Amino acid sequence: MSSSGAGAISGSPAVQQDAGIDDATFTQFGEMNWAELVAMADKTVAGGTINNTLPVVTGGVCNRMVSTNWGDPDNPAAPCGEYFPIIHVTGDLTIQSGGVGQGVLLVEGSLDLRGGFTFHGIIIVQNSFETQGNGNRVLGGVMAGNADFSDQTLVGGSVVQNSTCAVKRALINNEALYRPRQLPQRGWVDLSAIGG
Numbered sequence: 001m002s003s004s005g006a007g008a009i010s011g012s013p014a015v016q017q018d019a020g021i022d023d024a025t026f027t028q029f030g031e032m033n034w035a036e037l038v039a040m041a042d043k044t045v046a047g048g049t050i051n052n053t054l055p056v057v058t059g060g061v062c063n064r065m066v067s068t069n070w071g072d073p074d075n076p077a078a079p080c081g082e083y084f085p086i087i088h089v090t091g092d093l094t095i096q097s098g099g100v101g102q103g104v105l106l107v108e109g110s111l112d113l114r115g116g117f118t119f120h121g122i123i124i125v126q127n128s129f130e131t132q133g134n135g136n137r138v139l140g141g142v143m144a145g146n147a148d149f150s151d152q153t154l155v156g157g158s159v160v161q162n163s164t165c166a167v168k169r170a171l172i173n174n175e176a177l178y179r180p181r182q183l184p185q186r187g188w189v190d191l192s193a194i195g196g
Contacts, residue, residue, distance in 0.1 A: 034106075037086070037104075037106060038088050038106060040086055040176040040177065041085075041086045041087065041088035041106065042064070042085035042086050042087070042103075042174075042176075043067055043070075043085055043086075043087045043088065044088045044089075044090065045067055045087060045088070045089050045090070045093075046089075046090055046091065047089055047090055047091020047092045047093055047108070047109055048091070048092075048093070048094070049093075049094045049095075049096060050068060050093065050094070050095050050096075050099070051095075051096055051097040051098075051099070052068065052097055052098055052099045053068045053069070053070045053095065053099030053100060053101050053117070054068065054069070054098075054099055054100065055069055055070075055071065055072035055075075055078065055079075055080035055083075055100070056068075056069040056080070057078070057079045057080065060079060061079055062079040062080035062082075062083050064083060064085070068099070069083070070085060070087055070099075070100065070101030070102065070103065070105075070119075071083040071084055071085060071100070071101055071102040071103055072100060072102070073100055073101070073102040073118060073119070073120035073139075074100055074118065082173060083102075083103075084102050084103035084104075084121065084169065084170050084173040084174045085103045085104075085174070086103055086104045086106065086174060086176060086177070087101070087103065087104070087105050087106065088106045088108075089105070089106065089107045089108060089109070089111075090108050091108055091109045092107075092109035092110045092111075092112075092127070093107050093109065093110075093111050093112070094111075094112045094113075094114060095111075095112075095113050095114065095117045096113075096114035096115055096117075096133075097114075097115070097116065098115065098116030098117060098135070099116070099117050099118075100117070100118045100119070101117075101118070101119045101120075101121075102119065102120040102121050102166075102169075102170060103121045103122075103170050103173075103174060104121055104122045104123075104124070104170055104171075104174065104177070105119060105121070105122070105123045105124070106124050107123070107124070107125045107126060107127075108126050109125075109126060109127050110125065110127040110128045110129070110130070110146075111123065111125045111128075111129050111130070111144075112130045112131070112132065113130070113131040113132070113133075113136040113138075113158065114131075114132050114133050114136075115132065115133025115134055115135055115136065116133070116134070116135040116136070117135070117136050117137075118135075118136075118137045118138075118139075119137075119138050119139070119140070120138075120139045120140055120163075120166045120169070120170065121140045121166055121167065121169070121170030122140055122141050122143075122167055122170050122171075123138060123140070123141070123142045123143070124142075124143045125142070125143065125144045125145060125146075126145040127144070127145055127146050128144060128146040129142055129144040129146075131158035131160075132158075133157075133158075134157035134158075135157060135158075136157070136158035136159070137158070137159045137160075137161070138159070138160045138161070139161050139163045139166045140161075140162075140163050140166035140167050140170060141162060141163070141166075141167050142160055
C-alpha cells in the first residue's frame with residue numbers, strides 16, 4: 001500500500017499483512033459467506049459514480065428509503081446517527097463530491113474515493129481500493145481483495161485509520177448482524193433434580 005501527498009495510514013497496526021490470506025478470506029467471514037452477507041444488505045446500489053451520500057431526515061425521522069442515506073457518523077445523536085446499514089454495491093464504485101456513511105460497505109468490484117468522503121465501519125472490496133483528492137477518511141477497517149499492496153493507493157489528504165471500536169459499532173448496531181443465533185448443540189443438566 002502506498003500513500004502520497006498528505007495521505008496517511010494509521011492505527012495499531014496500521015497495515016497488517018497475513019500470509020494466510022487467500023481468495024476465501026474475502027468470501028468467508030466466520031460463519032457467514034459473501035452471499036449470505038450480501039443477502040442481508042439494507043441497500044443494493046448499482047456500480048458507477050455516487051455524489052453526496054448524506055443523511056436524510058423526513059419529519060424528524062431518519063429516512064432509510066433514500067439510497068444515498070448511509071447513516072450519520074458525524075452526529076450520533078441525530079436521527080440517522082443510529083442507522084448502520086449494510087450497503088451492497090454490484091460493481092465498481094466511485095464516490096466523489098463528499099458525503100458520509102457508516103456500517104458495512106460491500107463492493108463487488110473496485111472502490112475509488114475521490115474527495116471529502118467519511119465512512120465509519122467496515123469496507124470490503126472484492127478488487128482494488130484507491131483514494132484521491134482531500135478529505136477522504138475511513139475509520140474502522142478496509143479489506144481489499146486485490147492483495148497486491150503496491151496497487152492500493154492513498155493520494156492527497158486521505159486517511160484510513162484502524163479502529164476496532166468503529167468496527168464493533170458497525171456490527172452491534174445493525175439488526176441483521178447482531179441477533180441471537182441458534183447454537184448447533186448445547187449440553188445441559190437438569191439442576192432441579194439435585195437435592196439441596
